[in-house]
Amino acid sequence: MELWIPITITAAFLQNLRTAAQKKLQGSLGTMGASFVRFGFGFPVAILYVLGLHFLLGKPIPEMSYQFPFWALVGGVAQIAATIVLVHMFTLRNFAVGTAYSKTEPVQAALFGFVILGERLTSGAVWAIIVGVIGVMLISVARTPLSWRSLASALFGKTALTGILSGALFGISAVAYRSAALSLGGDDRMMQAALALAVATTLQTIIMVIWIALRDPTEFGRVKRAWRSSSVVGLASVVGSACWFTAMAMQPVAYVRALGQIELIFTFATSVFVFKEKINAMEIAGCLLIVSGILLLLSNA
Template sequence: MIPAWVLFTVSAAAFQCWRTAKQQKLRGQLSVNGAGVVRYLYGVPMGLAFLGGYWLAFGGAVGGFSWVFWAYCLGGGLGQILGTNLLIMSFDKRGFAVGTAYSKTEAIQASIIAIVLLGETIPLLSWLGIAVSVGGVLYLSLAGRNLSPRGLLEATFQPAAILGIAAGFAFAVCSVFIKSANQALEGGDLVLKALVCLVIINGMQTLMQGGFLLAREPGEMARVFSSWRDSAVVGALSACGSACWFSGFALAPVAMVRAVGQVEIIFTLLVSRFYLGERIRMAERIGALVVVAGVVLVLLGKYSWG
């Protein structure tokens, strides 16, 4: 039987890919910050619906809303905002599929941060899987480029690479804060606590990025509301993805969740081909298979580790 955290993680990757593609379409209507704020503003109602539905079905209680919990929520929310904005900005540099690929270095970044801050342990085979997966996404990123030492250096320091890696770091930090916020709450139902964190963090993000938008781009907020048909879809998909991510983090080590979450690149290539109409090259197919092989190694390491 497939563990719940794996199902949550794969579902989160699928929802995130779908949401990102929809959000990329919004870039023709909204600014970077406008396209970013819709995922939180329109995601809050969906998050409340998830929380209410889960509580009605399973019951439970949550407590321990200390200042530490609120600080973790604030850090997680801010990290996700920064990561999302950096990712959207990277799309402008070299396309949807490759922009997302650069951000997938978050898997190894999250692993290191989680080991340092949370004391998580990762088996050797899973480390190998993470390395293989990261190698796969980097291969995707560099496909078709000059692979000489100079070419590699230029690829590493191009704007899309820098923005994507920075986005990955922000998402990695966000993951650790979200896990910490869940652990700071009192209660035995980890998924219920994850949904509570989701609603609170989305509310904070709406205030943070919405306030920034009003201060820096006051006219953009009107476009956020006028585009509600498309924006509401982005918000709903964002809430679905975040609910799955938060639940995955609650049930398993952050490093393992982020590593398995690299399957998003497979969904990304499919969306790139069939939704955005971009051509998938042979090198990208090979890279996708390498990513899948890495995820398999991660899971094998997890189960040999126990």
């Protein structure tokens, strides 16, 4: 098994854990606070990760290029926006369906990867992504009566467009992060990914601190009071991000994000067993399609 596969699956599991914790935090912190803890509690761990790789494992710090700060900033800002949109979306639909809408990301990531990095996919990988996205869309319409009007509403209504926007922003951030990592000197993908993560999360924390300070400084007090739950979000986020960054430094973004759709399987388990939300047969069928797409992808990777 290629190393990027278990790394991506680990990233997907941790992302589901982080998103579930953010959903719980939203009630006490609000959208901005629940989004901030992902970065604010994560960036010190990201910096320690780089220092550990350098001083304990002897990995050299990669030489920075002039493109690196630009791509790190683009990725960071896009990820902040995507996170805010995703957390807001949980007020529109349930946890599983809200996450499902954002999982149109692989198609968008493939497009951005082609435009920005010139990455091309095999025909088998394209079909795998399409099968997975069909599964995602099946989940998104599973709670509505099947008619042309309800289908159009489910696919083009406020919730769907919000989810698609979230997926687009995550796609942009993923491609930007891959560009940032690959712009660094050397050929150590783990260290390139670690440095890109540390710089990006630090920039994100600075941006979010300034934003919250200007808009609602009292949010810092609420974050402090919820520090235990917030630290879980931050830790899961930064470890998961380290896995995403490393996998995307090894493999084109579209492949990594398509395999990352396995997060929906973890999401449905969380939805049922943690949030006590019910799922129906069509949502299960959508999950099966997503799994089929993942297996097809792995056979063509």
